[in-house]
Amino acid sequence: MQLASGLARLGTESAFELLARAKVLEAQGHDIINLGIGQPDFRTPDHIVEAGQQALADGHHGYTPGNGILPLREAVAEDVAKFRAVEINPDQVVIVPGGKVTMWYAILMFGEPGAEIMYPNPGFPIYESVINYSGAKAVPIPLREENQFAFDAEEVLDKVTSATRLVILNSPANPTGGVVPREQFDRLVRGLEAHPEVMVLSDEIYSRLLYEGAEFVSLLEYESLRDRLIILDGWSKTYAMTGWRIGYGVWPEPLVDIVTRLNINSVSCTNAATQFAAIAALSGPQDSVAEMARAFDERRKLIVQETNLIPGFSSILPQGAFYTMPNITGTGLAAKQMETFLLDELGIAAVAGTSFGAYGEGYIRFSYANSSENIQRAMDRIRERAVTENWGKES
Ligand code: PLP
Numbered sequence: 462m463q464l465a466s467g468l469a470r471l472g473t474e475s476a477f478e479l480l481a482r483a484k485v486l487e488a489q490g491h492d493i494i495n496l497g498i499g500q501p502d503f504r505t506p507d508h509i510v511e512a513g514q515q516a517l518a519d520g521h522h523g524y525t526p527g528n529g530i531l532p533l534r535e536a537v538a539e540d541v542a543k544f545r546a547v548e549i550n551p552d553q554v555v556i557v558p559g560g561k562v563t564m565w566y567a568i569l570m571f572g573e574p575g576a577e578i579m580y581p582n583p584g585f586p587i588y589e590s591v592i593n594y595s596g597a598k599a600v601p602i603p604l605r606e607e608n609q610f611a612f613d614a615e616e617v618l619d620k621v622t623s624a625t626r627l628v629i630l631n632s633p634a635n636p637t638g639g640v641v642p643r644e645q646f647d648r649l650v651r652g653l654e655a656h657p658e659v660m661v662l663s664d665e666i667y668s669r670l671l672y673e674g675a676e677f678v679s680l681l682e683y684e685s686l687r688d689r690l691i692i693l694d695g696w697s698k699t700y701a702m703t704g705w706r707i708g709y710g711v712w713p714e715p716l717v718d719i720v721t722r723l724n725i726n727s728v729s730c731t732n733a734a735t736q737f738a739a740i741a742a743l744s745g746p747q748d749s750v751a752e753m754a755r756a757f758d759e760r761r762k763l764i765v766q767e768t769n770l771i772p773g774f775s776s777i778l779p780q781g782a783f784y785t786m787p788n789i790t791g792t793g794l795a796a797k798q799m800e801t802f803l804l805d806e807l808g809i810a811a812v813a814g815t816s817f818g819a820y821g822e823g824y825i826r827f828s829y830a831n832s833s834e835n836i837q838r839a840m841d842r843i844r845e846r847a848v849t850e851n852w853g854k855e856s
Pocket of ligand 1: 697
């Protein structure tokens with residue numbers, strides 16, 4: 462058997478591996494607290510589930526058009542007009558089985574040997590993985606704690622070369638919870654006007670999870686980018702629908718046929734009943750979205766407050782998504798060592814910062830998509846052990 466050589470360059474999302482290890486430990490009787498996985502711990506709201514069931518009862522059992530059913534693409538365009546205040550054509554919307562698929566298509570569309578693609582680091586691990594797989598050079602955009610984990614526009618622009626094909630941005634961000642301020646976006650977009658051949662993929666999957674006055678800026682607001690901008694969003698995080706597998710991309714019109722073709726060549730189309738459920742999500746009541754964000758906000762404050770009581774740990778207050786990424790350099794442990802220690806010694810699943818790229822060294826990611834009680838228990842466990850481990854003491 463001779464595998465294609467590109468596969469050796471394909472990475473993974475180690476949160477899934479960690480989850481599998483945590484499940485094994487749980488099955489052995491260990492009390493595991495999961496702060497590892499990036500999915501809401503809420504059920505999909507009932508009216509959405511019912512719409513999916515109704516679609517099945519109504520006989521929507523077959524293929525749909527490769528780009529998604531028109532009523533759903535219209536509902537997405539309406540939602541974009543409402544939340545991003547920008548009119549788009551429903552034909553620019555391509556429905557795919559999960560937010561990740563838009564990322565996969567966009568990176569493979571522009572990535573090849575000789576090309577460069579810029580991506581946030583620490584960032585969602587699949588960006589770097591797929592860039593490497595495509596054969597393009599992965600050029601990190603460092604995200605630093607002192608900038609509240611937002612990019613520095615000048616630093617990004619300095620890295621643009623004649624080989625740059627695509628710049629990937631993500632705000633609110635995984636794994637840091639960082640939200641990029643409008644002023645940085647303004648500067649970046651102004652600078653990119655000098656590079657009209659560079660495409661931009663804006664991963665806006667956490668667009669509805671923002672806290673306390675943090676402002677959501679969609680790249681769609683910038684007219685000078687619109688003909689070379691791909692927006693990635695979906696239902697997974699906003700409506701607690703990670704297992705339904707549905708997402709969407711808003712593409713520049715000339716790319717829509719290619720994306721649809723990629724869909725037809727790989728998945729044919731997205732699950733039909735799920736598409737009907739997704740219409741109900743966008744056009745139905747939004748109180749569950751607000752309720753979930755309120756619960757996350759409470760836990761966010763709790764986890765940051767409790768983390769900062771742990772010797773050797775320090776955490777800034779993130780402004781979006783449902784992650785914190787505390788600095789653990791005061792413990793003397795590297796990120797991966799901390800991940801192993803927390804799971805094996807304390808029964809806490811949390812992901813090493815380095816799983817999100819080299820700039821994640823010295824950090825660990827907590828997902829606070831877990832109950833306040835469990836967050837409190839986890840933080841108490843770590844704090845008690847931190848004392849006996851002498852973390853936070855000068856060595
Ligand atoms: N983009 C980011 C930044 C994410 O964190 C995730 C999921 O964790 C995704 C995209 C993918 O979402 P989906 O589950 O809809 O594929």
